[in-house]
Amino acid sequence: MPVTTLDGHAVHVDDEGFLTEYHEWDEDLAKVLAANIGIELTDAHWKVLRFLRADFTAKGETATTRRVQAVGGVPVKEQFALFPKKPGKKMAYIAGLPKPHGCV
Amino acid sequence: MTARKVTTMTTTEARPGLVPNFDDEAEAGRKIAIICSKGNLDMAYPGLIIANSALGEGVETHLFFTFWGFDMIVKSRMNDLQFSPVGNTAMHPIGDAHIPQALTPLPGMTAMATHMLKKQIADLGVPEVPEFLDQIVAAGGHLWACRMSADMMKLTESDLRDDVEGIISAADFIELTNGAQLLFI
Numbered sequence: 518m519p520v521t522t523l524d525g526h527a528v529h530v531d532d533e534g535f536l537t538e539y540h541e542w543d544e545d546l547a548k549v550l551a552a553n554i555g556i557e558l559t560d561a562h563w564k565v566l567r568f569l570r571a572d573f574t575a576k577g578e579t580a581t582t583r584r585v586q587a588v589g590g591v592p593v594k595e596q597f598a599l600f601p602k603k604p605g606k607k608m609a610y611i612a613g614l615p616k617p618h619g620c621v
Numbered sequence: 622m623t624a625r626k627v628t629t630m631t632t633t634e635a636r637p638g639l640v641p642n643f644d645d646e647a648e649a650g651r652k653i654a655i656i657c658s659k660g661n662l663d664m665a666y667p668g669l670i671i672a673n674s675a676l677g678e679g680v681e682t683h684l685f686f687t688f689w690g691f692d693m694i695v696k697s698r699m700n701d702l703q704f705s706p707v708g709n710t711a712m713h714p715i716g717d718a719h720i721p722q723a724l725t726p727l728p729g730m731t732a733m734a735t736h737m738l739k740k741q742i743a744d745l746g747v748p749e750v751p752e753f754l755d756q757i758v759a760a761g762g763h764l765w766a767c768r769m770s771a772d773m774m775k776l777t778e779s780d781l782r783d784d785v786e787g788i789i790s791a792a793d794f795i796e797l798t799n800g801a802q803l804l805f806i
Contacts, residue, residue, distance in 0.1 A: 519636040534639040553640045582677060583756065584746060594759040602645045602679030610641055620670055621747045 524549045535610055539573070542613030550611045562599050562611075565591050569612040579609045579617040645679055652681040652801035654794070659806060660692035662702040662738055662750070668806045669753045676760040683801065684757070685794045686785075687767035690806075691774060694766060694782045699751045704738045705731045751782075758784045765789050765797070 568589035600607035706725040
């Protein structure tokens with residue numbers, strides 16, 4: 518399994534660079550991940566990220582944009598504004614979770 | 622017996638600076654155009670699912686509603702799309718068994734099939750058609766209505782969802798989607 522170094526910490530990632538170990542993530546690391554893809558985190562971003570982290574522990578999979586709206590309460594339009602172009606993948610990356618697998 | 626060499630992965634592969642390539646720029650010029658020509662509940666979904674996925678990948682997406690597909694955007698009809706088992710030999714309510722086609726036109730069969738399909742879709746967390754279109758528009762998708770269909774059905778913009786951007790001719794749509802990948806459903 519590939520290991521990369523972020524902010525001085527070695528973390529396990531998949532071949533694309535998504536973290537594979539839930540517990541290797543923390544909020545400081547999220548800031549580094551976000552900066553890697555050109556995003557500066559605000560409170561609105563944190564609301565999404567905290568929902569994704571909590572939902573992953575409950576469901577065992579990464580929430581889709583649909584679920585982030587329906588259950589997490591963040592409208593799809595806002596998700597696209599916060600995580601431009603590819604919100605589903607970008608939110609997952611910053612939250613240290615696998616890419617969402619659901620179609621909708 | 623063939624000897625098998627067993628290797629154990631005791632080493633990890635160092636990949637400094639590995640960041641996913643979201644490749645936003647590569648998608649910048651990509652467009653997809655989906656022609657929705659069916660008004661059955663089951664045939665409404667494929668275009669919506671593809672559109673939603675394309676938008677989530679940063680692809681500019683246009684949907685053109687024509688003929689029976691108009692029911693997906695007509696306010697008085699969009700909440701009542703139906704799924705009929707008539708002529709559908711691929712419906713298997715229990716295991717791999719077929720419904721005898723002679724039974725499919727019986728009263729109540731379409732209502733029952735529609736109810737079952739709606740439940741299965743809802744169980745997957747997938748929204749109903751009007752709400753799905755709300756989500757597609759929120760994600761930046763564009764909805765267009767076919768001029769000829771509107772004229773045939775004597776419908777105007779006031780009969781359609783407010784977020785339909787216009788009633789346009791097929792030629793307008795072709796011009797609008799220059800260079801797009803096209804999908805006819």
